[in-house]
Amino acid sequence: MPFIPHTEEDIRAMLDRIGADSVEDLFDEIPADLRAPPLTGIPEGESEMGITRLMQERAAKDGMPSNFIGAGAYEHHIPAAVWQIATRGEFYSAYTPYQAEASQGTLQLIYEYQTMISRLTGMEVSNASLYDGASALAEAVLMAVRVNRRSKAKRVLLPGALHPDYRKVVKTLIGNQGIELVELPFDETTGQTPLDALAPYADDDVTAMVISQPNFFGILEDVDGLTGWAEERGIPVIAVVNPVSLALLKPPGEWGTNGVDIVVGEGQPLGAPLSSGGPYFGFMTTLKKHIRQMPGRIVGRAEDADGKPGFVLTLQAREQHIRRSKATSNICTNQGLVVTAATIHMSLLGDEGLTRVAEACYANTHALVEKLAAKGIKPRFTGEYFHEVALDFGGDAATRVQTMADAGVLAGLELSRDYPQLDGCVLVCATETKTESDLEQYVATWEQAA
């Protein structure tokens, strides 16, 4: 029996001890009329060899196109050591560190993770991670509402240039809390969220404000100006950032005069493969004064009975298993295994490696734009961008993108689904994984698709 070690002799001995005639007898408390029919809809079991063959076929079926789609999930090189160590059984098959003495590996790793991500974002404290970037933003909005007790309006400003699926997730997850989400328009020329967009709310009761850097279009926002506007009014700011970009970009802890209150983002670029959208992890960092309002697990340093240092889950009184209906969130887990990978990934890259990755992403995307500009394809917006850019493909964008895909190049994400006014625009990202010949192939495929 796959994965079940019992011999006939074991079964007999165990049933005898229990005083039952058969295993079936152990289910005698389930009413007979509720018993399940045979599970005919499930195939018969496969051997490991059989399932290996099947999965190899499935994986191969989707091809290995040259991918230039970003839009919140980015293709990066992941050092071989990252997942080899993360999938060691001691990390892979452990659980939430409830018994601290038997979980020092996971606990210390999370403490190191909290330190790295706090430093990267320029903030004071971090939790052990949340599910993904979008749900982390939803949790940040709820947290900001708890933090800003002065505000009565429960009104949160979200840029229209924020990832549209992030806006949708926020709506889904806070939809029943009576929070009003106000969308800030972006400048159709620069692609930035202009200070003018904030003017209508200058004297309103605003509970929190979200700034995305870079924004969904890859454009760099005037983060100091936007943060400064909020600071003048005592409005907490939530930053949504790409962690790789932070090797080059000013960390949210330094935006405006005093920095933002909460930082969240998608951790995927730090060592998680694209893997069809998950598992990734959402990071969240904040100021020490807000830590009790932060959702999710937090690891702290502690001393044991001998005075020896180690690590424990701390501030658990915020959490659902203690506070139940009064908890800061219903969240139980973090994304432990992915955070394990990210911590190893950040350790291997270091400041220098991460900076080089960010620079290579920037260089490749800008090089591609230059090559396409020579063919008459221009960026849709004038704003400065990091490693992603909206290119105006024109009226036949949909056909061209599909034709390019059929030729083995995923050209980018069409923006018309969420932005009808950007019909014909394609969001394109070239990370450090792309070589000169990959960029040439993009251009050649683009030309052939005409």
Added chain:
Amino acid sequence: MSTTEANLIFERSRAGRSAVAQAPRDHAATHIPANLQRKSAPGLPAASELDVVRHYTRLSQKNFSIDTEFYPLGSCTMKYNPRACNSLAMLPGFLNRHPLAPASHSQGFLQTMFELQEMLKEVTGMKAVSLAPMAGAQGEYTGVAMIRAYHDARGDTERREIIVPDAAHGTNPATAIMCGYEVREIPTDETGDVDIEALKAAVGPQTAGIMLTNPSTVGVFERRIKQIAGIVHEAGGLLYYDGANLNAILGKVRPGDMGFDVIHMNLHKTFSTPHGGGGPGSGAVGVAERLLPFMPIPHVIEAEQGGYRFAEESDRPQSIGRLSAFAGNAGVLLRAYIYMRMLGREGMVRVSEFSTLNANYLARELAAAGFDLAYPQRRATHEFIVTMKKQAKERGLTAGDVAKRLLDHGYHAPTTYFPLLVPECLLVEPTETESKETLDGFVEAMACILAESENDMETIKSAPHTLPNRRFNEVAAAKALDVVFQPVQDGDDSAPRTGTHG
């Protein structure tokens, strides 16, 4: 604090050292405006590749895990995670697929997800399954949000309450609150079932639904589930099934047949995807007919022109919406699919049979060794509760003490102090993948601790003794919070212990 500080990755760092092979070559300077640039380096570790590999390999060795120890953590289903599930989910074709790749380049993945939905429908008896939720708690949120959307769509907006038994997981009441509901708690009777009279008194026009786990968190099957379903449905409420304990009933009885309207499954429990030190999980939800329109997106459906595609907003205008930026924890879903295909239909039934056999055997042996079962008159399901109430009163041997001393014997502790209604409880879940010898060894260790408590409580009270650390002072840790490493500068005793801006 020097002992541990010397072991942090930051202490291994040396300026100028790095894992050079991992960085791409130098590129020309960027044109990022000066006011948007980072001025000082973040302070990530500066270490060689070997430093990093050795550091994290050693850290891993400080963990208990299923691969190294028996891990009978009740309600968490710590069964063996087959290696093939991991290696096949990490085939390059799966790892490199971008979540927004066009359907033309996604059929292998989409077909797999569609088949997983179909298999989960079959084992749960539900009408449709969504794989979008990223964890059990998010599955719960999804389920209760659908209940709310259902009532709202009918204009039935006076239903303000969700009923939750006192034995429920803490996530249940926390979820109900996140969905904008009030929580009404009802008691459990002395045999571990829901108190039917209390339920009858609790339901009414204000009832939106009830959240139940069956088998319940006290490790017994709720025998009157049909009656409960009748009472709640009669009052106009819906039934939510918390799938935490699905392992106990796989192939034996299905939530859909019990009368549940919406369920979540913890794929990281029942379908053996890794717990990973606390995630990632996956909380797929199943729904009955009437909740179909409200299912979250995306969701894999058969495409009109053949093949498969994701259903989007336009396909489900009444959907509760999107739960993640993309399509949930796809890598976890692949592992669950591989596991289900390896077990097949016969294997599904064996899961519940052998997890139940193991639990009943272990319960019987522990009772014989002198431990009290919380519900001795009931069949154990896949887990059961030992209560240390008597020993705690007689000689101060608490559930927490037993848990800590078990670590010295090389066993992870059972779940302690949950569910809250049983005093001094140990919730024990052996799972189907453990052998009789392992269970016998565990009983021996438990008996040994009981005997030790008669003459040497001090050794128990100060356990564990064989691990990297002894018991921690958690209260002090919560007071003097140190959650981010900050090196103390020489001659600067006033330096804060946590990080500061910049």
